[in-house]
Amino acid sequence: xxxxxxxxxxxxxxxxxxxxxxxxxxxxxxxxxxxxxxxxxxxxxxxxxxxxxxxxxxxxxxxxxxxxxxxxxxxxxxxxxxxxxxxxxxxxxxxxxxxxxxxxxxxxxxxxxxxxxxxxxxxxxxxxxxxxxxxxxxxxxxxxxxxxxxxxxxxxxxxxxxxxxxxxxxxxxxxxxxxxxxxxxxxxxxxxxxxxx
Numbered sequence: 001x002x003x004x005x006x007x008x009x010x011x012x013x014x015x016x017x018x019x020x021x022x023x024x025x026x027x028x029x030x031x032x033x034x035x036x037x038x039x040x041x042x043x044x045x046x047x048x049x050x051x052x053x054x055x056x057x058x059x060x061x062x063x064x065x066x067x068x069x070x071x072x073x074x075x076x077x078x079x080x081x082x083x084x085x086x087x088x089x090x091x092x093x094x095x096x097x098x099x100x101x102x103x104x105x106x107x108x109x110x111x112x113x114x115x116x117x118x119x120x121x122x123x124x125x126x127x128x129x130x131x132x133x134x135x136x137x138x139x140x141x142x143x144x145x146x147x148x149x150x151x152x153x154x155x156x157x158x159x160x161x162x163x164x165x166x167x168x169x170x171x172x173x174x175x176x177x178x179x180x181x182x183x184x185x186x187x188x189x190x191x192x193x194x195x196x197x
Contacts, residue, residue, distance in 0.1 A: 007106050008056040014102045015040060015063050022070045028145055029182075039066045039141050046137035050173055051129065057112055058130050061119035062137045064099035066091075096120040125169075136174030139166050143191075144181045151186055163194035 002010070022034035028042070043062035051058060069091060077083040077090075096117035103113045118124075122131045143166070151159055167175060178191065 002107065004056070007108060008060065010106050011060050011103055011108070012044075012063060014106070015060070015067060015099070018068055018098075018102075019066070021068070024070060026145060035145075036066045036069050038145060039069075039138075040064065042141045042144065043134070043137035046140050046177070047133045050136055050177065051133040054130060054133070057116055058119060058133060060099070060103070061116045061130070062134050064095055064102075064116070065120055065134055065138055067095040067098050067120075069095070092121045132171050132174075136170050136177070139170050139174060140177055140181065142166065143178060143183070143187075147187050147190070148184060151190060156190075159190060160194045163190060167195055 016037060019036035019040050020034050022036035024035040025032055026035050026038055027033075028038045040063040043065055044059045047054070047058050047062040072087070072091060072094065074084070074087050077087040099120055100113045100117050103116060104110075108116075115130075118128070119130045119134050122135050125131045125135055147163075150162070154162065175195075178195075183191070
C-alpha cells in the first residue's frame with residue numbers, strides 16, 4: 001500500500017500527464033509549455049504559498065483546477081455572460097469529476113476525494129478557505145500568464161473592468177500576492193489603474 005506522499009506524487013504526475021496534452025502552448029517564466037500544465041503547476045505553487053497549513057490535498061485541487069480544460073472550448077457555449085457562466089460551471093464540474101476519478105484510481109480515501117472536488121468547484125467560496133485559495137491561485141495565474149495577451153485584445157477601459165472583477169473574487173492575501181508576480185510595464189500600469197496602486 002502506498003504512503004500518502006507516494007499517492008500525492010502519483011496524482012500530481014497523472015494530472016500533469018493529462019494537462020500536457022493541451023495543444024495551446026505558452027511561455028511562462030522562460031519555458032514554453034502547454035497552457036493547462038502551466039496553469040495547474042502555477043496554481044499549486046500559489047496555494048502552497050498562500051495556505052501552506054492545508055497540505056497536499058489543496059495542492060492537488062489547484063493542480064487539477066483546469067484539468068483538460070481545452071477539451072470544451074468557450075466557443076461551444078452561447079456568447080455573452082450567461083454562456084460564459086454556464087461554460088465555467090460545466091468546466092469546474094468536469095474538472096472535479098475527472099480529478100476524482102484520478103484520485104480514486106490511486107486509492108485516495110473517498111472523503112479526501114470529495115474535499116478536493118469541492119475545492120476544484122470552489123464550493124462555498126468566501127466561507128471555505130480552501131475554495132478561496134484555489135480561486136486566488138487561479139486569478140494569480142491569470143494575471144501572470146494571460147493578462148499581457150488579453151491587454152492586446154481588449155480596449156483599456158474594458159480590460160480595467162475585467163481586472164477589477166477578478167480582484168473582487170480574491171481574498172486580501174491573494175491580492176497582496178499580486179505584487180510578487182513579475183510583470184511588464186503595460187501590465188503593471190493596468191493593475192495600478194484598476195486597483196489604485
